[in-house]
Amino acid sequence: MKHKPPTFTRGYNPEGAVNWLEEVEIIFEAMGCSEENKVTLGAYVLREEANHWWKNARQRLGAGGAVI
Structure with missing residues (x-):
């Protein structure tokens, strides 16, 4: 079975983010x-x-997802 995940492109869009997730x-x-x-x-x-x-959020996270 091949899955085709949706892409998420929008900025601030809480409803769209929840639907995507x-x-x-x-x-x-x-x-x-x-x-x-x-x-x-x-x-x-x-x-x-x-x-x-x-990319910005990942730069601010340390090992294990801790905020730097």
């Missing part, structure tokens, strides 16, 4: 994805402003 979680569950892989695969489908946000 629900769709991606369904795919992760079907794949039996580990928590670590969820972060990697979730980040892979971020685009435009959402990708810029993730």
Whole structure:
């Protein structure tokens, strides 16, 4: 079975973010994805402003997700 995860491109859009997350979680569950892989695969489908946000957030996180 091939999964085609939705991309998330918008800036501030809480409803869109929740809908995107629900769709991606369904795919992760079907794949039996580990928590670590969820972060990697979730980040892979971020685009435009959402990708810029993730890059910035990742720089501010230390090992284990602790805020620096």
